[in-house]
Amino acid sequence: MIPFPLLMLADPMGQHHHMMPGMTMPGMTMAPAKPAAVPRKAVKRRVVKPAPKKARATVRACSAEHAAMGHCTPADGKPDPMPGMAGMPKEGASPACSAEHAAMGHCQAKPETESMPGGMAMDHGAMDHGAMDHGTMGHGAMPQQSVGSAPPPPAPTDRAADRFYDPAAVAAANRQMRMEHGGMRFSQILFNLAEVQVRDGRDGYRWDGEGWFGGDIHRLVVKTEGEGTFRDRIGSAEVQALYSRAIDPYWNLQAGVRQDVGRLARRTYAVVGVEGLAPYWFDVEGALFLSDKGELLARTEAWVDQRLTQRAILQPRIEVNFAAQDIADQQIAAGVSNLELGLRLRYEIAREFAPYVGVHWERRYGPASGGGAALALGIRTWF
Template sequence: MRTSKLTTLAIGLMLSTGAAAQHHDHSSMPMQMPMPAKPAPAPKAAQPAKPAPKPATKPKQKPAPKPPAEKPVDHSTMDHSQMQMDHSTMDHSQMQMGDAMSAPGELRTPIPALTDADREAARPPEHAHPVHDNTVHSKVLFNRLEAFDADHGNGLAWEGQAWIGTDTDKLWLRSEGERVDDRTEAADLEVMHGRPIARWWDVVGGVRHDFKPGPSQDWAAIGVVGFAPYKFEVEATAYIGASGRTAARIEAEYELLLTNRLILQPLVEANFNGKDDERRGVGSGLSTMEAGLRLRYEVHRKFAPYIGVVHERAFGDTADFRRALGEDKSDTRIVAGVRVWF
């Protein structure tokens, strides 16, 4: 019986020693990355499952120390006298300078030498101006085509011009006249040839035929047409007739744009005669002057109705001839008309 107790005690000590050997201190083991575990076989029903060991905690890492900051270099303490560069040993043949570092006086893009062919190509043609166009153009303009109510009756008046030709040669037609109570009071027609003499000026020359007033007569005419400074459109013409008669007409107008379509047009016309002509009721010197102010609205650039006021006055012997016929020497009238061109 004593032997069996000793045997039992020995077996118990052996079992307790083996169990203690299986339990290790996992806190002292280094951490390893777990590998993907294969599925464990199902535990036997006879043995209870062992509790899973607790994961080891990762030890805290101390932050890495910052590198020491570099001290700024004090260039004032540097001894530049000891720094020397020997340019004589440098191989300048391998150094290529760009266009921006070219030698003084050297052109970036060389200009080819001027040849006789280049000089010949730069000369203008002998019989044509390189700027002008030889295409034939034309224009018809009725600057005034209007009706009016005057003291001595209702009337119609016109003033127009037309030309056809090239930039250097044009054939001009100009006409001006007036009818009162279905009777022609004044009418003339001019046929002229024009050529440019300056950038804004043409010289014209030809003939003029007067239908009224009085008997018809013919004149030789020469004048200029163009734009004076500040864009005043000017027509100045001198006339020479039979028996030493002379005359002149000067007309100036200006277009003041109130808007892109509403335009105010002042116009002044003066007529001069070399000597009296009682049959036509004109005297020497300044015979008549007309000043008008017309306001037009351009429905289209080629079509513009207008209204205006016109004052006409006779001077000198012309005024005397009118008073002898029972007419006033001055007249003011309201006009309404249209300005067209094509």
Template sequence: MNMPRRDSSIVPPRSAWLAALLLVLPLATVAQSAPAPAGSSAPMDMGAMPGMDHAGMHGMAMPAATGSTEKPAMKSSAMKPQKPHAPAAPASSPAGTHDMGAMDHGSMPEMDHGAMDHGAMPGMDHGAPPAAPATSGHDMPGMSHGAAHGTEAMPGMSMGPMQGGRAPADARSGDYSDGIAATPAYRLHEHGSTPVGMLLVDQLEAFHGRDGNGQSWEVGGWYGSDMNKLWLRSEGERRRGRLQDGEVEVLWNHAVAPFWGTQLGVRHDFGTGPQREWAAFGVQGLAPYWFELEATAYVGSSGRTAARLRADYELLFTQRLILQPELELNLHGKSDPARGIGSGLTDAKLGLRLRYEIRREFAPYIGVVWTRRFGSTADFARDEHQAVFDRQWVAGVRLWF
């Protein structure tokens, strides 16, 4: 049976198709690599279009860029829909290139690229938008910086006014006294030559112990400048309705280092027994870790000598609730039986007082004091029917002016 012969003048030979493909491929590659003109969209990523087989799209010219006068060599609408089949897996190729020689024309439905809506095609790479200007590290999310960066302001966000102006009425006072009127004490550091003064009633209390009830006091005050001050100290106790023991010291304090000063003055003892006078000299100041220390030596008539060591500390549970431990040691060079004092270490006192500062100038407190007598002083206490070791409960008030 004779088959009809194809007219070779109508159907181009296979070599002609191959030659056309070789001519179109460089043009398509140049068109894809050429940068898009200003105002036009970025090159189309054909590899990201779902359902499209790029293997059969040989001989198809890419659409010209906007504003270009070049006409496409072939309109894609001339392509007739064919029976779809499973697309082949795309071969890996460099980004932005396509294997035009392997495109399957039959897998593409009829489409008009001239009327194609590029924004509606899923998976299409339209090119990255121009990068926004870098913002500073302190730009907060949602904050309006549109005026500076050209971006739109976020709704509901606005820049508040900068802090400034006068301090509020409830601001802290200049000397950090929590609302208490400023005292002249701040001038001590601001003007070293300005004389200022202070009177501190550190202990004004009633006590209850083994030997009965009584009252005691401890007062200190000073007046002067940074370098030189006049100090006044007094302490004592009243027991069984009469003054048991008391003393007054007047000292001249001279600063020799920050927070430290030397003291020189006199001391007078009164109460039960004969009165005594002493020359006093020593040091006092604030040690590291906020320990207040006093060390004073005394020289009296008839070769009598004495020394006193005192240390106290303030432990702040809050700004108003404060625990104050205090330790005191007394020593004497020789016995003084008329006043019930022996030689050596005569007595030691340890006190714990917990105060609450209603105001800085006024603080009630409660506490406990342990007293221990040693050596000949303990013997004199037994002769007077007093306890060698005594524990006293105390309650009082602390004041300063």
């Protein structure tokens, strides 16, 4: 027995590897082996005789595992399409191939059926393969199910809280919640014009304002405007009571009645009109008036606030009145009966209180034709 130290000296790597043909150790150069010379006379053809029946029977019994490892050749002589994988049945090897194994590729199902992923079998005899649209239906997709015709369940009409609390108390709380989340009531009184007009010996006054009460959709609106001189009665004045209905976020439709007061003939009118905010922030109003005597009037007015600074605002304003016929007792001519232009500069001491100074020009047509310019001193206020 060779001692272990001597063995280590003989084998520096500490390994007992027998040299195999064609292998070289690190650091070693092997000369190529020369083929042995064989005399020409010694070379003979080798005749391969067919295997006996018993041997052929052995070849037929070659299993798939041995064929995959290259130990033998199957009876059909075809190599295994997936070498190195044992236990894979050959084509047509098992007529009882299950759908699960067929889906994983372990075997092939019966020709008349094709397994789909998930254990589903597809019958080619009952389904036309050409009718399948592979562009719209992926492999493994479920066939489209028919839509049901059952009616939807009815919407609930009661409140769940009614089952546990007094329904009257729940209804009151529901109204309060709606009011606090968009159903609240507001009000405002605004006088856009409240001024003194200084003319040559005919100083007078003028007002134009409105007040409203309601919510975002429905409101009650009261409008009033008029004018007069200091040494005489009120020349002309009117009051309107209107119902206002929002028709979109910027416009309201209004309808109601108008009553004229003052020293001129008094009339009662039915009113239909609109008011709202036009592009470029123009406040616009328009209305038609039909009197109790069949007289038709119309009015349109507009103004815009041009903010010069945070407190100084310039407001141009225009108002035009029309009449469909002459009205003698009110000194109104058919067509354009009155035209007003104004330019006012106000300073907002507070948002609700702003004194202003400006110029007002007016022209009347008809029996009471006339007009002219005036210096306007007033206050714009709201609360």
